[in-house]
Amino acid sequence: MNGKHDSGQHTAVWQKFWAIVCDEWHYLIHGRPPVAIIIFAMPLAFSLIFGFIYRENVVNNIPFVVYDEDQSKLSRSLIQAYADADRFTYVAQAASEEEMQEVIESGQAKMALGIPKDFDKDIKSGLGSDILIMVDSTNNMFGNAALSASQEISRSFSVAVSKSLLESLSLLPDDAIHAAYPVHMGVRILGNPANGYSSFMLSGLMMNGLQIGIMLTIAPAMVTEFFRRRWRGTNPLLISLGKTLPYWCLGLVSFILSLNVVVYGFAVPMRGSWADAILMAGAFLFFVSSVLHVFSVFCPTRVLSLQAPMVYIMPGLLYSGLSWPAFDMSDVASAIGMLMPMTYAGDTLRDILLSGSSPDLWRNVRIMFVGGLGCQILSAAIFALRVRFLGGKGEKRDESIPARPEA
Known part of the structure; x- marks a missing residue:
């Protein structure tokens, strides 16, 4: 009898x-x-908007x-070396150092090259x-690039000039280049060889759009039950998990679609496993949805349940380590x-x-x-405490958001 009773309870x-x-x-x-x-529009919009912004990948034509x-x-010859580089565009010749600075301050140029008298001699x-070299670093992207x-x-110009001078002293070309540039540096850039902004930022911006889309939809879910009380007497954890699942499923589908746009639409390489990416996204969506439930049960109205999480969600990209490395943040920021x-x-x-894999994947999935x-x-x-505190009377209806249709 007890077995049948337990089975009936589980079924219920x-x-x-x-x-x-x-x-x-x-x-x-x-x-x-x-x-x-x-849920679909936000990450797709972030992917497309920022994808077109970063499509050039690097800052050129300064x-x-x-x-x-x-x-x-x-x-x-030095001026021509700068003019021939993709990174720069020659726009003006100044008659003095003061005029050179004025051209930068006017916004006509972002960088200035000053060559002194007797340079050749x-x-x-x-x-x-x-x-x-005078650089307008008001925008760090221009300054750093x-x-x-x-x-x-x-460096290339100096080596070429040194080689030419040494050849004039009867050194053979190979000997001259070795004397002018004795230490040769071999560079191998891993992960993002072109140092492109699309590869660097676009996936993170897409994830930010995804969590905003989840926030705009799931945030009022729990507080709504204080008004409808449709699930009166139901275990609050069952309500919370039941309300999470549909958003989690749609969010995961949205993530897969948006990541396809990032990878195939904007040529961000996918060197790792899609299974790893989807696992990470599943943990992320569960964490985001659950945090938003906490905000929801603390808020008195549905409007506030949409507004309050913005203070938490919006700075997430800045604190994530995407644009500024986490290991170099202050203790408070970390x-x-x-x-x-x-x-x-x-x-x-x-x-x-x-990189093809993340050393922190399983650790971060567990944490999330x-x-x-x-x-x-x-x-x-908190939901149970609020229901008990309200004594089943519910709260004043929030008319600013339409009521949910009954299933």
């Missing part, structure tokens, strides 16, 4: 759980337009101005010479980042895409699943 629990899941599916699919569209005091054949006499390219061009799902997903996905389960239990406990 699963039936109730399935009813909650179906209710959420009905809410997501049967709206006009369906609420589920948001406008530069020249102030050439020497007006020699050698100085013109000093080099050929063995004294050497200094050139001036200009300085990096300038160093490469200047502690804040550890509370955010993006910290465990953004870098992990990028490693899977670019355990964190998500903890948030599910916390939200269920």
